């Protein structure tokens with residue numbers, strides 16, 4: 175993980191937040207390449223979940239919802255983690271994740287010895303961030319920053335049913351920030367207090383719920399493989415009955431082999447009719463499906479839920495490679511071209527040669543209309559290639575002496591390092607085609 179953190183920092187993907195004020199633990203800001211990568215993850219998710227389907231609509235609900243929403247959902251009462259305090263070092267830990275705890279014990283008087291943590295009994299700590307709405311702060315103004323986007327979907331169920339004229343099976347998809355006051359955030363972006371969730375609630379007739387639950391586990395697993403995660407680094411782990419949330423009829427984690435070990439990348443849950451029933455009860459608005467033939471039922475809900483942050487880390491971890499080529503070490507990030515923040519680099523071989531710069535700039539102007547591409551004429555060509563390898567740019571077009579003679583350029587492939595000569599006028603079509611080609615990770619399965 176240290177290598178990924180340092181690469182993200184060095185190449186401007188992710189910065190520790192509020193750094194000039196000493197940082198705010200486990201909070202991050204995204205730099206240019208981080209923003210581009212996140213945009214790609216978000217839009218590929220949206221493409222698969224909404225754009226390419228007939229049974230899905232999108233929604234964008236508010237972050238601060240009516241506080242009763244969180245009573246109905248069970249979050250006010252039960253969205254808690256067990257918290258323990260250490261009487262010696264005064265740090266707080268999650269009682270069910272003590273293996274993640276980094277104890278702040280001071281060494282005892284005897285060198286080489288460390289004091290054991292002296293832990294209190296566990297008590298429940300609610301993870302929702304509280305805020306107040308309006309100028310007066312009293313109990314009636316209390317509200318919460320949403321800890322998940324799902325509830326914003328359930329409370330709009332009736333709107334979608336009526337106005338988007340849907341009938342089960344259909345889904346509502348949402349992407350947006352969620353907030354959790356995690357007791358022990360950490361492991362870079364894996365567990366943060368502010369993250370961007372991508373959730374979809376799929377409403378189905380109760381009798382079909384199990385089948386759709388299996389369907390969505392497969393769909394989501396295949397999506398990861400399509401965008402470059404090796405199958406060997408992914409597994410599905412079904413929750414035991416004790417582990418499942420109160421609302422769940424079945425939950426599976428799609429786990430990835432992070433540097434911290436197998437951990438949840440995405441959760442897929444069969445939430446039954448819990449959410450719609452609870453919101454019907456609390457709001458007194460009936461949330462059910464009524465067919466034209468009078469058929470009526472409360473749909474069951476299948477939910478795949480993930481954060482962009484966990485996908486971002488998984489993709490970088492799996493794509494990261496170090497190798498020695500011609501006795502020189504290189505770090506290369508073998509991202510799927512659709513995920514890579516920059517699709518191609520345009521490089522004049524000699525940055526001071528006006529003819530090369532002119533041709534390179536005009537190629538850059540042509541390509542940037544369609545794709546995120548980068549022009550770079552600073553420093554030795556080898557260094558410029560290495561920089562692009564580290565940000566995962568799949569292709570580099572180089573304008574050299576020969577270009578000035580015969581209007582051809584070289585294209586260099588990030589993974590194989592193969593070089594090919596192309597006519598300058600054909601570069602745009604070549605790149606369009608290359609980015610559409612099916613891609614398999616050069617790292618194997």
Ligand code: ATP
Pocket residue numbers: 354356363364365366367369371438439440441479480481483484
């Ligand atoms: P965990 O057990 O790791 O705390 P969870 O089971 O509480 O996660 P869910 O409530 O199922 O997580 O949230 C759905 C998804 O949102 C997770 O699979 C994960 O991708 C993402 N997620 C949850 N909490 C965080 C967080 N603190 N930071 C980044 N992503 C998160």
